Amino acid sequence: MNTIISLLTTSKSLLIITAASLLLAIISLIIAAAAAGSVGRLRKRYKAMMRTAEGKDLETLIFQAHQQVDQLLDQVAEQEARLRRQESRVSNKVLTPVVTRYNAFGEPGNDLSFSVSILDESKTGVVLSSIFGREESRTYAKPVANGRSTYTLTPEELKVIEESGKAD
Numbered sequence: 001m002n003t004i005i006s007l008l009t010t011s012k013s014l015l016i017i018t019a020a021s022l023l024l025a026i027i028s029l030i031i032a033a034a035a036a037g038s039v040g041r042l043r044k045r046y047k048a049m050m051r052t053a054e055g056k057d058l059e060t061l062i063f064q065a066h067q068q069v070d071q072l073l074d075q076v077a078e079q080e081a082r083l084r085r086q087e088s089r090v091s092n093k094v095l096t097p098v099v100t101r102y103n104a105f106g107e108p109g110n111d112l113s114f115s116v117s118i119l120d121e122s123k124t125g126v127v128l129s130s131i132f133g134r135e136e137s138r139t140y141a142k143p144v145a146n147g148r149s150t151y152t153l154t155p156e157e158l159k160v161i162e163e164s165g166k167a168d
Contacts, residue, residue, distance in 0.1 A: 123147035
């Protein structure tokens with residue numbers, strides 16, 4: 001330990017230590033200057049990359065795109081709700097009426113009797129039938145719920161109920 005202290009106290013040793021420290025400081029200064037230059041170049045390149053042709057920065061563009069996506073998602077949700085309401089309304093509307101004509105009594109002549117179904121998608125509505133005879137004609141209206149009626153249905157009425165919705 002005494003040897004180290006004696007070496008440090010000599011002027012030659014102090015000169016060597018000072019020169020080494022100065023050399024180390026100069027090398028550190030050169031490295032710091034090179035790093036500062038690199039950081040400056042990187043900062044310029046970063047700013048150039050972050051700017052678009054219109055002069056807007058990329059962060060602003062990403063923020064605006066995010067807002068537009070949010071607006072579009074709101075519009076899609078609104079359109080989906082409108083579509084559900086329309087589908088609900090349409091399902092309750094009358095489908096294309098189905099008509100069948102027939103000869104009720106098998107007499108010679110045209111098929112002047114008929115049955116017509118006026119139903120919605122759930123086969124709820126009414127079946128109208130007109131029975132034509134030589135001396136009189138009768139018309140019947142029978143309510144239908146889910147394809148069934150509380151009244152007895154003729155084969156022709158059952159046929160128009162079954163065919164309801166197939167044409168749509």
